[in-house]
Amino acid sequence: MPGKSQIADRIAARGASKAAAAAAVEAVLDEITTALAAGERVTLTGFGTFEATARAARTGRNPRTGEALEVAATTVARFHPGATLRSRVAAGAGEPLGAVADLGSLQGLAAPEPAAVVAPAAPAPTPKPSGTSSAGVGASAKAKAKAEAKKADVKKRADAAKKADAKKRVDAKKADAKQKKADAKKKADTKSKKKSGKGHAKKK
Structure with missing residues (x-):
């Protein structure tokens, strides 16, 4: 049963650094959580929809004693799976996933080190002559x-x-x-x- 750490490990195995993968997972979950807390609806096409739903006050029961108790009104998060997600789950395990496509931007999400241990900034690299730009073009x-x-x-x-x-x-x-x-x-x-x-x- 994978958790956040295991999901980050799986993303890292597809080409990202572990730090960048962990930061990406945290960033996505933070954005979804923040949106739901603000009462917004989050729709990820094909995957599903997250939304905050109000739940009215009700009378519940203590599962151990059976004693009636009042449950206050609250807001709960709900998830409705999308068509693509339902189809993939119904079909079972598919082909292995490929490499992370946009690795450069993903690496940029890596969390910064605490200020007390940040190393001095490295000097800017010397620009390479125009004749060596073929490596950049290849990448x-x-x-x-x-x-x-x-x-x-x-x-x-x-x-x-x-x-x-x-x-x-x-x-x-x-x-x-x-x-x-x-x-x-x-x-x-x-x-x-x-x-x-x-x-x-x-x-x-």
């Missing part, structure tokens, strides 16, 4: 390729989720049509039996 192309691969992976999963939803709807329609046909046959059989019974009664 940029690699980052772009990773971003495009990540985007393609997201699109592939979204398409798979749409296909799964479409198949469910088709199956549901088929089942409904089959049930209606069975009901109609049953009704016709019942009607036929009633007519047959009346015919016998007249002959007598």
Whole structure:
């Protein structure tokens, strides 16, 4: 059962530093918590929606003694899973996730060291001659390729989720049509039996 630390470790295993991954997890959770505390609704497309809901005062019971007790009104956080999340959970474990696409910005989220132990700032690096810029261009192309691969992976999963939803709807329609046909046959059989019974009664 993974917690924040384990999730950060898994992100780090995809290419980020452990400090940056932990800071990213904390930053996302802080933003969601702050928004809910302010009464805002947080929607993460495909994943789900977080919202703060008011709960009225009520009378509860002590689970150990059974004694009635008054529970004050409060506000609780609720989560409603999105279509993509439901499809992924229903499908079970999928393909392994790829590398973190935007590693540079993720590294920038690393929490700063306490002021008392911050090391002196390193001198600015000497600009490299223009002839050595090919390494930077290569790194940029690699980052772009990773971003495009990540985007393609997201699109592939979204398409798979749409296909799964479409198949469910088709199956549901088929089942409904089959049930209606069975009901109609049953009704016709019942009607036929009633007519047959009346015919016998007249002959007598």
